Amino acid sequence: MMKKMFIPPMLLQYAKNNEPFDNDSTFAELKWDGIRLIVSNMDVFKLYTKNTNATVKYPELHNPPIPKGTILDGEIVVLDEQGRADFEATNAGLRSNKKRKPVVFMAFDILYHQGVDVTGLPLVRRKQLLEETLMETEQYRIVRPIKGSARDFFKIVCQHGLEGIVIKKKDSKYEKGVRSWSWQKVINYQTAEVYITGYSKKEHSWLLSYQEGESVRSIGTMELGISKSARESMMPVFHSFKSGESKDYVFIKPVVRCRVKYRDWYKSGIMRLPVFEEFIV
CATH class of the missing domain: 3.30.470.30 (DNA ligase/mRNA capping enzyme)
Incomplete structure (x- = not known):
């Protein structure tokens, strides 16, 4: 049956x-x-x-x-x-x-x-x-x-x-x-250089922003590819460039850059599934 x-x-x-x-x-x-x-x-x-x-x-x-x-x-x-x-x-x-x-x-x-x-x-x-x-x-x-x-x-x-x-x-x-x-x-990943402009207080995610001309635009969050050592090594840097905070996030100035790979862009301008690759010094 x-x-x-x-x-x-x-x-x-x-x-x-x-x-x-x-x-x-x-x-x-x-x-x-x-x-x-x-x-x-x-x-x-x-x-x-x-x-x-x-x-x-x-x-x-x-x-x-x-x-x-x-x-x-x-x-x-x-x-x-x-x-x-x-x-x-x-x-x-x-x-x-x-x-x-x-x-x-x-x-x-x-x-x-x-x-x-x-x-x-x-x-x-x-x-x-x-x-x-x-x-x-x-x-x-x-x-x-x-x-x-x-x-x-x-x-x-x-x-x-x-x-x-x-x-x-x-x-x-x-x-x-x-x-x-x-x-x-x-x-078929794309790659980009972006700014880290914040981090979550509760989760292991970072806020990302993208430079367009003279301005920097928020493009969402990134969780994938961030190792424990990467988080810990950058925390003192994040603290030194802190610019504010909310209930869920600490915001930092657009100073720290990293390279990410991602699928594509949503119509809203948010980056789809970014994956951390490396810091850009």
Whole structure:
């Protein structure tokens, strides 16, 4: 008897030094910049993000072009006019129904086929089953491996400003809920030099600002990549340049600079997912 079920998705590791690589035992595919989603069409149709039951949220994905007994893994995205993923619009749609734009489900794996768990099969075989099972529509599409070099593919992805690629072992099993080295992501990071203009009193985060002409503009907070030694070594410097404070933050003058890597910019002018790299002396 089939059941309605949530399967914790297999997670990605970062490729070493965030560099693409070529190997006969792997292939690469585009990493769509959206929200992970499990489409479960068992006894009852369900949609699951990593943390929530999202079935009611996305009516455009109801009546999927797959038979009963099928569970798919993939990414939901809102596409812009150029056919590129708009993460900000996708994320806003998850948080609020106001002016939510329709999403497209980009399927890259199949976990159940005809009611049978196929996660133990090699990825290449699961890809074949995915092609046989899913009839593509405007709302449901298949993510296919590219033919050729992952290194060359990543260069093209960067040229077009896309998020990155995923390099997967062809014989990899689907490891439920595991962050596995069988799937490695390579992200198209941007880099920038920014000012540290404050720090949180409660969390290990810094306020960042960006120089535009003669003025310095706030661009949000940074939590990633800040080591304990970096925090401790800079605290005396931060104290000496303190310019004020609020309930949650201590503000400092725009003197200390650092280099960060980041995904892109939100329309509001906030930097998306900055990661500390090094101080600029």
